[in-house]
Amino acid sequence: MEIAVISGKGGTGKSAVSAAFATLNERVVLADCDVDAANLYLIFSPLIQEEKVFISGQKAVMDKDICSNCGICMDYCRFDAITEINGEILIDETSCDGCQLCVRVCPVEAITMIKEDKSRLYAGDFRNGKMVYGRLSPGEENSGRLVDVVRDKAKKMAKASDIDTTIIDGPPGIGCPVISSVTGVDRVVVVTEPTLSGLHDLKRTLEVTSNFSIKTQVLVNKYDLNEKMTDNIEAYCGEKGIAVTGKIPFDPRVVEAMVHCKSIVEYAPDSEVAQVISKAFKLI
Amino acid sequence: MDKSGYNIAIASGKGGTGKTFVSTNLFNVLKQDSLPVTLIDCDAEEPNDREFFPGELTNCFDVTQEVPVIDASACTYCGKCAEYCHYNAIFFLQEARMIQVVEDLCHGCGACFVACEYGAITAKESVLGSVNTYQIDNNATLTEARMKVGVHSPVPVIKAAIKQAKPTDLVLMDAPPGTSCPFIQTVNLADYVVLVTEPTPFGLSDLKQSVETLKTMGKSYGVIINRAGLGDEGVYNYLEKEKITLLMSIPFDRKIASVYSNGKLLTNELPEWKAKFRELLSLITAQLWK
Ligand code: SF4
Ligand code: SF4
Ligand code: SF4
Ligand code: SF4
Numbered sequence: 001m002e003i004a005v006i007s008g009k010g011g012t013g014k015s016a017v018s019a020a021f022a023t024l025n026e027r028v029v030l031a032d033c034d035v036d037a038a039n040l041y042l043i044f045s046p047l048i049q050e051e052k053v054f055i056s057g058q059k060a061v062m063d064k065d066i067c068s069n070c071g072i073c074m075d076y077c078r079f080d081a082i083t084e085i086n087g088e089i090l091i092d093e094t095s096c097d098g099c100q101l102c103v104r105v106c107p108v109e110a111i112t113m114i115k116e117d118k119s120r121l122y123a124g125d126f127r128n129g130k131m132v133y134g135r136l137s138p139g140e141e142n143s144g145r146l147v148d149v150v151r152d153k154a155k156k157m158a159k160a161s162d163i164d165t166t167i168i169d170g171p172p173g174i175g176c177p178v179i180s181s182v183t184g185v186d187r188v189v190v191v192t193e194p195t196l197s198g199l200h201d202l203k204r205t206l207e208v209t210s211n212f213s214i215k216t217q218v219l220v221n222k223y224d225l226n227e228k229m230t231d232n233i234e235a236y237c238g239e240k241g242i243a244v245t246g247k248i249p250f251d252p253r254v255v256e257a258m259v260h261c262k263s264i265v266e267y268a269p270d271s272e273v274a275q276v277i278s279k280a281f282k283l284i
Numbered sequence: 285m286d287k288s289g290y291n292i293a294i295a296s297g298k299g300g301t302g303k304t305f306v307s308t309n310l311f312n313v314l315k316q317d318s319l320p321v322t323l324i325d326c327d328a329e330e331p332n333d334r335e336f337f338p339g340e341l342t343n344c345f346d347v348t349q350e351v352p353v354i355d356a357s358a359c360t361y362c363g364k365c366a367e368y369c370h371y372n373a374i375f376f377l378q379e380a381r382m383i384q385v386v387e388d389l390c391h392g393c394g395a396c397f398v399a400c401e402y403g404a405i406t407a408k409e410s411v412l413g414s415v416n417t418y419q420i421d422n423n424a425t426l427t428e429a430r431m432k433v434g435v436h437s438p439v440p441v442i443k444a445a446i447k448q449a450k451p452t453d454l455v456l457m458d459a460p461p462g463t464s465c466p467f468i469q470t471v472n473l474a475d476y477v478v479l480v481t482e483p484t485p486f487g488l489s490d491l492k493q494s495v496e497t498l499k500t501m502g503k504s505y506g507v508i509i510n511r512a513g514l515g516d517e518g519v520y521n522y523l524e525k526e527k528i529t530l531l532m533s534i535p536f537d538r539k540i541a542s543v544y545s546n547g548k549l550l551t552n553e554l555p556e557w558k559a560k561f562r563e564l565l566s567l568i569t570a571q572l573w574k
Contacts, residue, residue: 079393138467
């Protein structure tokens with residue numbers, strides 16, 4: 001069974017919940033799909049047994065010795081990545097989308113594509129099973145595909161080690177990587193905060209999950225910081241027929257646990273936070 | 285270009301560290317001081333800034349890209365367009381004489397248009413999102429980039445939103461979280477970057493990655509620590525070691541959390557914070573002209 005933990009915005013406590021889920025069951029596969037800011041490895045210090053290069057894309061580079069500054073490539077590039085500065089044609093690597101059209105139109109073959117190969121996939125053992133995560137190198141794109149690769153690896157590990165439960169820590173937002181993280185999972189847990197922004201983000205996130213008709217449940221984190229907003233969130237979820245399976249109180253020990261490289265269920269198993277999260281997990 | 289104002293990006297390695305909180309409060313204070321200021325919400329996947337400021341919608345347009353439409357009667361099924369498409373957005377089966385554009389994968393690069401020698405490809409516009417501009421008061425404008433769910437990248441919408449800013453304005457950009465493409469595209473247009481972080485191991489790990497990225501881009505930047513008091517010393521030690529300016533420290537305080545959670549602004553509810561945000565701006569300007 002694959003369980004994805006997501007949130008509209010980051011910082012809602014999504015990773016803390018994933019970490020707790022990952023330490024409740026005997027053995028799990030933990031897939032950190034927040035490839036832009038993977039950080040569960042900080043808590044679990046997995047023993048990395050496998051490191052793989054992930055090619056996230058390609059970029060155009062121009063050989064100025066060959067280029068005749070004709071400007072044809074500039075006319076074709078739709079990403080404003082090619083500009084003319086004092087009669088010289090230059091490629092701005094930051095804006096290049098890697099479409100390769102300039103290579104095809106350049107009459108003198110002055111442009112080549114180079115692969116972006118700084119992103120990585122890591123896999124190994126952690127204290128409660130297997131862990132896999134991706135790290136997208138700054139500025140690189142295609143996090144959706146890296147998420148696919150991470151999930152693929154998680155599936156293989158689950159099968160090879162005969163582990164039933166896979167916890168997916170998803171990325172924030174509503175874009176491709178989120179969609180890649182929830183496609184085909186058995187259950188989605190959305191973690192939200194009782195703020196006006198949290199409610200708005202929750203609405204947009206539930207739009208995504210309902211598009212895929214996945215069984216979804218909601219956890220309100222730090223619910224006691226604004227009980228009225230928590231009521232609003234519960235009312236909204238009620239309308240949509242989505243269960244709020246837990247209200248987690250604010251507890252500074254959640255951060256302390258992280259500082260000690262532990263999940264809250266490891267650090268303070270008797271705390272209300274740990275209790276609420278375990279109960280929500282059992283409901284799955 | 286006449287550019288008398290400057291751009292400040294407010295960013296963080298991950299969301300939820302208080303980036304929106306800082307952007308909206310800084311904007312609020314500058315607006316009350318009658319400075320010509322624009323706030324651009326570049327967090328196109330989840331734009332929230334607008335919730336803090338009532339104002340009239342003065343301009344709104346869709347951001348589109350050109351995607352191909354293949355005319356089956358003219359197509360010879362040569363497959364060249366599919367070969368040119370780097371994004372696998374053209375599904376092509378030669379034997380079955382089947383060809384289809386997968387719009388969700390298309391980046392609108394135009395390569396297939398160049399590829400087709402049989403005039404079988406024409407263009408149509410597809411919507412990636414919208415840019416909405418609100419007049420908040422005489423001198424203050426808020427522009428919001430809003431991406432459509434499931435679109436391949438928020439970058440085109442973000443770029444379109446940033447283009448809306450008046451060059452004479454002081455521009456605040458609430459940047460997308462992370463350090464991937466959307467973040468880079470936003471901070472690339474900034475003169476100064478404010479990184480908001482939390483004093484936790486997660487915050488530190490994200491902060492390091494943001495700092496490394498900004499260093500390679502040659503940007504000037506400073507750090508705000510939010511929810512100070514929770515967590516550990518890691519971030520402080522790192523700032524000291526790297527000689528990075530700590531611009532501001534916002535303590536963890538239930539009162540602050542409660543103001544924010546109700547969609548209210550700290551600088552309105554607890555006026556002592558006004559001075560602190562003014563000081564933040566002077567610290568930033570001092571660093572800019574250094
Ligand atoms: S690869 Fe595409 S985006 Fe990059 S410079 Fe060439 S035409 Fe422009
Ligand atoms: S098309 Fe080729 S030769 Fe012409 S400006 Fe571009 S790179 Fe240079
Ligand atoms: S415009 Fe570019 S991305 Fe879109 S289908 Fe054509 S070649 Fe592919
Ligand atoms: S390049 Fe033109 S003719 Fe060839 S398969 Fe594509 S659309 Fe058809």
